[in-house]
Each structure stands twice: as structure tokens, then as C-alpha cells.
Amino acid sequence: MSRKLGLIVPHDYKLLSIAAILEVFETANKLTSGNEKPFEIMLFQSENQIDQGNLFGYKVNWIENSETILDLILIPAFTTDNMSEMIKKNRSFIPWLQKQHQAGAELASFCTGAFLFAASGLLNEKLATTHVDACSAFTKTFPMVNLKPEETLTADGSLYTSGGSTSTFHLLILLVQKFCGNEMAVKIAKIFSIDLNRYKQSYFSTFRPNHLHNDTLVAMLQQKIESQYHSIEKLEEITKDIPTSARNMTRRFKQVTGIPPIEYLQNIRVESSKKYLEQTQLSISEIIEKTGYNDPKAFRKVFYKMVGMKPIEYREKFRVQ
Numbered sequence: 001m002s003r004k005l006g007l008i009v010p011h012d013y014k015l016l017s018i019a020a021i022l023e024v025f026e027t028a029n030k031l032t033s034g035n036e037k038p039f040e041i042m043l044f045q046s047e048n049q050i051d052q053g054n055l056f057g058y059k060v061n062w063i064e065n066s067e068t069i070l071d072l073i074l075i076p077a078f079t080t081d082n083m084s085e086m087i088k089k090n091r092s093f094i095p096w097l098q099k100q101h102q103a104g105a106e107l108a109s110f111c112t113g114a115f116l117f118a119a120s121g122l123l124n125e126k127l128a129t130t131h132v133d134a135c136s137a138f139t140k141t142f143p144m145v146n147l148k149p150e151e152t153l154t155a156d157g158s159l160y161t162s163g164g165s166t167s168t169f170h171l172l173i174l175l176v177q178k179f180c181g182n183e184m185a186v187k188i189a190k191i192f193s194i195d196l197n198r199y200k201q202s203y204f205s206t207f208r209p210n211h212l213h214n215d216t217l218v219a220m221l222q223q224k225i226e227s228q229y230h231s232i233e234k235l236e237e238i239t240k241d242i243p244t245s246a247r248n249m250t251r252r253f254k255q256v257t258g259i260p261p262i263e264y265l266q267n268i269r270v271e272s273s274k275k276y277l278e279q280t281q282l283s284i285s286e287i288i289e290k291t292g293y294n295d296p297k298a299f300r301k302v303f304y305k306m307v308g309m310k311p312i313e314y315r316e317k318f319r320v321q
Helices: 015-030 083-089 093-102 111-119 132-141 167-180 182-191 216-228 246-257 261-279 284-290 296-307 311-318
Strands: 003-008 039-045 058-062 072-075 106-109 153-156 159-162
Touching: 003 015, 015 039, 015 167, 015 182, 072 093, 072 111, 083 111, 083 132, 093 106, 093 111, 106 111, 111 132, 111 159, 153 167, 159 167, 167 182, 216 246, 216 261, 246 261, 261 284, 261 296, 261 311, 284 296, 284 311, 296 311
Parallel strands: 003 039, 003 072, 039 058, 072 106, 106 159
Antiparallel strands: 153 159
């Protein structure tokens, strides 16, 4: 029995995401002998988009006119960094997604597609993940979603999400396994050379400080942390000349950057240590000293928590030859 698979092609979609999704499910169809294929693939757009008639070799269906109830709906990644604007442009998909889910459709998003997924409200109180570098913005926008930034993918009932980049393939293989069985999933994994043992995406994260704000006191503290991180022993040392109380400074800092000053300092130090591990032959002890840690055990603990692997493992994986 063929499953009705609907891939939405919204405004600002990422072509690579669309291509990966179609390639995997088309391959599953090709690998299936007989006339009945496991997936009946359909593309969906909204009438407020340009009438393209056909896309990627498929006839486009308009969500406003379609009465088809789907088995699985896929939400691709987006190219834009302005997710609130993206959601506005694609808001016509939201009631359609809600209606389809209510009728029994399973839903899956890939990478930043989780933003449109979450805007539907269907992820409230549910597990989810997204591109690791978009997690901070996601949490601020959708606080009711139980976001798991470190996870490659999540499955909560009939709702699925994946992290960034190659995490897409891990979720695609999971869906193939669910609908076609383990043998087909293994075949797909081999064809696309996907490591089935990769469960975390945190070691691909890059900490990007937020400087796009107008809080001069927060900017002052950011500058101090970023320039003096290697020599700071206590945060009180660099906050004493900032004209506000420590409590108020922490509150403002977290409100603007999304994290408290101590966590900001840890992120800066870990990001610096990652660069040393990638680009130099310095020993772990030397790197610990250069990044401002006095306790090797504390450094290793923080590094593992934030990156998802030990420093020596990170060097082996990402060392620039």
C-alpha cells in the first residue's frame, strides 16, 4: 500500500533540503520491486506563491484546493535568517498543517523547518530539535516547545524533527525504516553513506555572540569577556566598574544574549579551545592554560557538556592537516 507523502515547497525554502528529501524517497521507490511503490510523492504550495505548475518533475498541488488527506507531511529547511518574516509569508500553511495532523497525518521538519512547524502550535510540550546554531532564537520564539539542541533528531508520537545539515538524512532514514522496514533503511543508509551511529549534533555548533542590540552596559561586559577571557578568575573583577548592580547586570545580560555572563564566558573559552585543537599542535594542558582554566578536570567537563565529545576526540575529528 502506497503512503501519501506531501512535501511542502514554501517561500524561502532551501533547495538542498528539498533535493535531499526527494532523492531519498525517490530512491526508496526505485528500490521497491513491483508496480506499487511505498510512497506516492506530492508537492504542495499556497496560492499566494508564483504559479509554477510543475516543480522538480512533480505537479504542484494547492493547499487551498486540496482535499487529499496525507499520511506524512515534510517541512524543509529555510534559507532566511529572518524566521519571523518567513513565518508571516508562509502562514497559510499553518491551518492546513493543523487540519492534516488532526486527520491523522504524521509531520516531520528538517533543520530550520522546525520554525514553521512550531508556529502551528503542534510542537507545544513536544520534543523537538533544529539547526544547532538556531536553537537560541528558537527557544525565545517558542518557549513551550521542549527543545533538545544536542539531538540529531527527535520523535514524539507522530511528530518528528531533525537538526542541521546531514541530520536531515538521519531523520529521512528513520522515516523510511518506519514505513518500509529495516532492510530498506539500511540500503538507503549505504547508498547515501550515512553514519547510523551519529546521535549528537552539538560538536558542529559554533558560538556566535549577539552584538545586535542597543544595551551599552551589556556590550561593555561582552567586550571585556571576549578580550580578557583567558585571564579572568572571577567575573566580579571585570564588572566592578560597570555602573549597575551585579544582579541587574546578570538580568540584562541574559535578556539580551539569552544566557548569563558565566555561561557566555564558558562559551567564549570553549570556542577558543576548539580553534586551538583544530589549528595548532598545542597540548591539551597548554590549551587549558591559554583559555583561562585552572582546573583541567573542570575544563574537560565543560568542554564535553558543550561540545558532546572529549577534547582529544574533537582534535582527531576536526584537526586541520
